[in-house]
Amino acid sequence: MYLIGELSKQTGVKIPTIRYYEEMGLIEKPHRTSGNQRQYEREGLERLSFIKHARDLGLSIEDIRELVDLSSSPEKSCKQAHEIAHHHLQFIKAKISKLRKLEKELKRIALLDDEGHVGKCKIIASLADHRLCKGEH
Amino acid sequence: MYLIGELSKQTGVKIPTIRYYEEMGLIEKPHRTSGNQRQYEREGLERLSFIKHARDLGLSIEDIRELVDLSSSPEKSCKQAHEIAHHHLQFIKAKISKLRKLEKELKRIALLDDEGHVGKCKIIASLADHRLCKGEH
DNA sequence: CCTCAAAGCTCTAATGACTAGAGCTTTATT
DNA sequence: AATAAAGCTCTAGTCATTAGAGCTTTGAGG
Structure with a gap:
């Protein structure tokens, strides 16, 4: 759906930063095209928006990682x-x-x-x- | 007058940070004792206090360097x-x-x-x- | 089909302002 | 004389990116 440049434009997160987030395990490794280029789905866009928003609010990467982990384990309560x-x-x-x-x-x-x-x-x-x-x- | 530990206590600047400031050229290299330990005078204490204060105010090292340079070239005006x-x-x-x-x-x-x-x-x-x-x- | 720019890739290194640790020496006290 | 505390240098790590080198892939025009 989106190549990295498009994702960057949509979210306002710079390209190297997106790759950095991937390396940090903050976003999932996206599917690659035959030419090895990252290809993101709407899901990836949403997660990156989430991260951008939280970073703008000043949350640390570690805080965000916690939230991301929470959101992918729906059995845990919202309390955390x-x-x-x-x-x-x-x-x-x-x-x-x-x-x-x-x-x-x-x-x-x-x-x-x-x-x-x-x-x-x-x-x-x-x-x-x-x-x-x-x-x- | 003061060894680095004493200077650290007086100013609240941690020891490695003092050495880092020295390396950055933000404070002058102090006299050393025969045993190679840094020995500071009141002047050094004052400059470090100045730096600490400015850092607490959120000024960057570069800003502080400018101010330090200004204060050692008295012919320049206060305007800067x-x-x-x-x-x-x-x-x-x-x-x-x-x-x-x-x-x-x-x-x-x-x-x-x-x-x-x-x-x-x-x-x-x-x-x-x-x-x-x-x-x- | 070919070319060429734009956009992608990986990898390494730099940023700013420290902070921590290893492994050593000096100093002060008992 | 022994020992602990405090000093030294040097290297590397922190956080969250950002920049650059040097390469490949993609898409559009001729």
């Missing part, structure tokens, strides 16, 4: 999938709050406007001296 | 340091807003609570089908 998603949500929340602190401090630093030489540049001084931070990190 | 900090601020802002979108979607996904088998697990379906997203990413 929930756990993975939930766990990742906590992770994202933590990351956001951390970044917000950084944003605050960077704002403070970037808005210092002196025009002196670097020897007394406040930005550099501010980066050099952690005590000048308003918050900790 | 501002530019780097400002540019990074924009980057952080973009990252935060991206993560917020992800948070929203993950919340939506993680709160789907079905107890069926994975074959119809909404989480997995939701990850597989990008069209189910409320927003794009």
